[in-house]
Amino acid sequence: MNAPGIIRELSLFRLKRSIxxxxxxxxxxxxxxxxxxxxIVFGVCSVIAMLAIGEGASYEAQQQIKDLGxxxxxxxxxxxxxxxxxxxxxxxxxxxxxxxxxxxxxIRATVPGVLVTIPSREVKDFIWNEAQNIDGAAVxxxxxxxxxxxxxxxxxxxxxxxEMSMRSxxxxxxxxLARQLFPLSxxxxxxxxxxxxxxxxxxxxxxxxxxxxxxxxxxxxxxxGDGMEMMIPLTTLEDHFGEVLxxxxxxxxxxEKVQLHDVTIRIDxxxxxMPASLAIRHLLERNHKQVDYRMTVPLDLLxxxxxxxxxxxxxxxxxxxxxxxxxxxxxxNIMLATVTERTREIGIRRALGAKKKDIVIQxxxxxxxxxxxxxxxxxxxxxxxxxxxxxxxxxxxxxxxxAPALAFTISVLIGVLFGIYPAFRAAGMNPVEALRHx
Amino acid sequence: MAPESLxxxxxxxxxxxxxxxxxxxxxxxxxxxxxxxxxxxxxxxLGPSGCGKSTMLNILGCLDQPTVGQYFLSxxxxxKLSDDDLSQVRGKRLGFIFQSYNLIQxxxxxxxxxxxxxxxxxxxxxxxxxxxxxxxKVGLGSRLDHRPTELSGGQQQRVAIARALANDxxxxxADEATGNLDSKSGGDILEIFDELNADxxxxxxxxxxxxxxxxxxxxxxLKDGEIAYDSYTERQRT
Numbered sequence: 249m250n251a252p253g254i255i256r257e258l259s260l261f262r263l264k265r266s267i268x269x270x271x272x273x274x275x276x277x278x279x280x281x282x283x284x285x286x287x288i289v290f291g292v293c294s295v296i297a298m299l300a301i302g303e304g305a306s307y308e309a310q311q312q313i314k315d316l317g318x319x320x321x322x323x324x325x326x327x328x329x330x331x332x333x334x335x336x337x338x339x340x341x342x343x344x345x346x347x348x349x350x351x352x353x354x355i356r357a358t359v360p361g362v363l364v365t366i367p368s369r370e371v372k373d374f375i376w377n378e379a380q381n382i383d384g385a386a387v388x389x390x391x392x393x394x395x396x397x398x399x400x401x402x403x404x405x406x407x408x409x410x411e412m413s414m415r416s417x418x419x420x421x422x423x424x425l426a427r428q429l430f431p432l433s434x435x436x437x438x439x440x441x442x443x444x445x446x447x448x449x450x451x452x453x454x455x456x457x458x459x460x461x462x463x464x465x466x467x468x469x470x471x472x473g474d475g476m477e478m479m480i481p482l483t484t485l486e487d488h489f490g491e492v493l494x495x496x497x498x499x500x501x502x503x504e505k506v507q508l509h510d511v512t513i514r515i516d517x518x519x520x521x522m523p524a525s526l527a528i529r530h531l532l533e534r535n536h537k538q539v540d541y542r543m544t545v546p547l548d549l550l551x552x553x554x555x556x557x558x559x560x561x562x563x564x565x566x567x568x569x570x571x572x573x574x575x576x577x578x579x580x581n582i583m584l585a586t587v588t589e590r591t592r593e594i595g596i597r598r599a600l601g602a603k604k605k606d607i608v609i610q611x612x613x614x615x616x617x618x619x620x621x622x623x624x625x626x627x628x629x630x631x632x633x634x635x636x637x638x639x640x641x642x643x644x645x646x647x648x649x650x651a652p653a654l655a656f657t658i659s660v661l662i663g664v665l666f667g668i669y670p671a672f673r674a675a676g677m678n679p680v681e682a683l684r685h686x
Numbered sequence: 687m688a689p690e691s692l693x694x695x696x697x698x699x700x701x702x703x704x705x706x707x708x709x710x711x712x713x714x715x716x717x718x719x720x721x722x723x724x725x726x727x728x729x730x731x732l733g734p735s736g737c738g739k740s741t742m743l744n745i746l747g748c749l750d751q752p753t754v755g756q757y758f759l760s761x762x763x764x765x766k767l768s769d770d771d772l773s774q775v776r777g778k779r780l781g782f783i784f785q786s787y788n789l790i791q792x793x794x795x796x797x798x799x800x801x802x803x804x805x806x807x808x809x810x811x812x813x814x815x816x817x818x819x820x821x822x823k824v825g826l827g828s829r830l831d832h833r834p835t836e837l838s839g840g841q842q843q844r845v846a847i848a849r850a851l852a853n854d855x856x857x858x859x860a861d862e863a864t865g866n867l868d869s870k871s872g873g874d875i876l877e878i879f880d881e882l883n884a885d886x887x888x889x890x891x892x893x894x895x896x897x898x899x900x901x902x903x904x905x906x907x908l909k910d911g912e913i914a915y916d917s918y919t920e921r922q923r924t
Binding site: 262273275592593595604683 | 774776789791793804
């Protein structure tokens with residue numbers, strides 16, 4: 249009689265009956281049950297949907313940063329805005345600023361962990377294919393540029409070290425430039441012109457991911473020169489365009505002397521990226537009187553993005569917790585009303601042999617079913633909303649496999665937590681008074 | 687007849703008192719009730735309102751416990767049992783029939799009859815068989831899946847009787863069982879009671895209806911928390 253097997257069988261049988269009974273009781277008040285579960289539905293649904301959107305957004309941000317290379321430090325020359333030196337510059341006519349070859353050799357010599365440097369220099373001007381022209385830029389760089397900057401060569405090939413030392417007039421077009429300049433014909437093998445120099449096209453490379461993302465958002469307006477670049481050997485660029493860059497733009501004239509526009513420094517170990525960035529910053533501060541450069545450390549950005557995500561998750565978690573708390577209180581409120589309403593039933597059951605424990609289980613199961621059903625509906629909606637957002641707003645959303653499971657578990661736990669008090673209140677009633685209750 | 691040859695009483699109250707605290711005053715609803723009920727007895731308990739009838743019912747029904755005194759049900763002292771054990775006793779040895787039927791609205795006829803069996807842990811199939819058998823016995827074989835709201839008062843009370851019989855209890859307690867019924871259906875219910883007693887069931891009817899008391903074999907009158915008249919002892923005296 250006391251064999252554990254029998255007891256287990258018995259309790260399983262009781263559980264099944266209690267669940268059937270719970271369904272019947274909840275079904276008697278369909279609208280009320282539905283409205284009560286709503287609180288949990290929205291709580292669970294918002295948790296999953298917001299997690300999916302948040303994960304998607306941070307994934308996109310992290311992907312963009314990773315595309316820059318997490319072991320890279322990116323230096324760019326920036327035209328100084330310092331007003332105190334404006335007088336001198338007016339006199340000299342040629343604006344001289346930016347990173348120099350000297351900076352690079354010092355960085356290579358003194359900063360530990362520098363694997364390679366990828367200097368580049370650009371000449372902004374119209375790029376011509378016969379009569380067609382695009383406002384773009386010729387970027388002089390080195391042969392290991394695609395590998396180090398995570399840019400894929402789509403067609404053809406990139407130029408080689410040999411071509412660098414030969415100062416060959418070859419170029420690799422960015423994808424969007426190739427599309428604009430050669431809308432109908434094959435660019436590889438053809439020539440393009442910039443100012444008075446001609447270059448043979450040997451390949452097509454992916455657009456800069458940052459520029460590509462910006463172009464995607466403002467579709468069609470990619471003709472501002474962003475991303476319209478052709479890569480040529482740095483040595484070739486020096487030969488053809490000299491040290492001073494002249495720009496004629498709608499009547500105005502500008503002369504700049506910039507040795508390097510852009511330097512990417514690859515560090516050998518991720519752990520050494522931050523110390524190296526500090527060392528480079530100090531070195532540049534010593535070499536440059538004015539801030540005519542900008543330093544970007546993707547790893548630092550990545551860490552900041554992760555921290556932002558953490559804060560986002562905390563905020564999200566609090567909102568979710570509050571909405572689930574509100575849902576739980578709603579359930580508790582209704583269950584208390586239900587217990588009062590069903591006082592007579594409780595009395596009858598007690599008279600017919602129900603123990604306090606039986607009453608507790610009955611009401612607890614009802615509450616858990618209510619919140620569990622809310623959880624299931626909430627999970628379904630929470631899975632549907634990100635899909636709809638991805639479909640209509642074309643935003644990346646990521647549903648982590650654990651998110652629906654977690655949300656559902658929490659909804660069940662809320663049922664237990666907020667069901668305990670009403671259930672014990674029901675069980676604690678005096679059977680005599682409960683039977684007399686109208 | 688020598689007292690030793692009497693069957694073991696199914697119910698025995700010894701000096702039962704029940705006190706209630708009502709504000710500042712102590713109300714004694716029952717004082718010093720001694721009572722023996724034998725198996726197969728058909729008893730009516732009568733009395734004006736406020737005489738302690740309900741208290742008596744609650745104590746006999748193990749819904750409440752005496753403040754002073756002892757209550758033996760089938761030889762077991764139940765006056766000091768824990769709440770869980772009392773529930774067990776109610777479910778196993780007692781059957782209740784109430785004035786307002788007290789069926790559970792969300793359950794069908796069969797399911798209502800099954801409630802006491804459920805709390806005794808009777809397996810589903812067996813419990814269903816018992817319930818269907820009892821429903822047929824009280825003449826509701828064709829309404830097994832009806833809800834209480836779809837039944838007349840007389841039919842509801844018959845479901846309640848079937849439910850009270852489900853656990854084959856030692857004693858059936860009926861509290862004003864015909865109070866809410868018209869005389870026709872009330873009469874039907876009383877006929878069922880007669881039949882049950884003829885089958886050997888112990889029935890205790892709590893009522894203020896003299897006509898109902900006439901049908902029973904033993905009448906007990908309560909007055910001010912005491913037994914004022916017991917037809918059994920009167921008969922013994924004469």
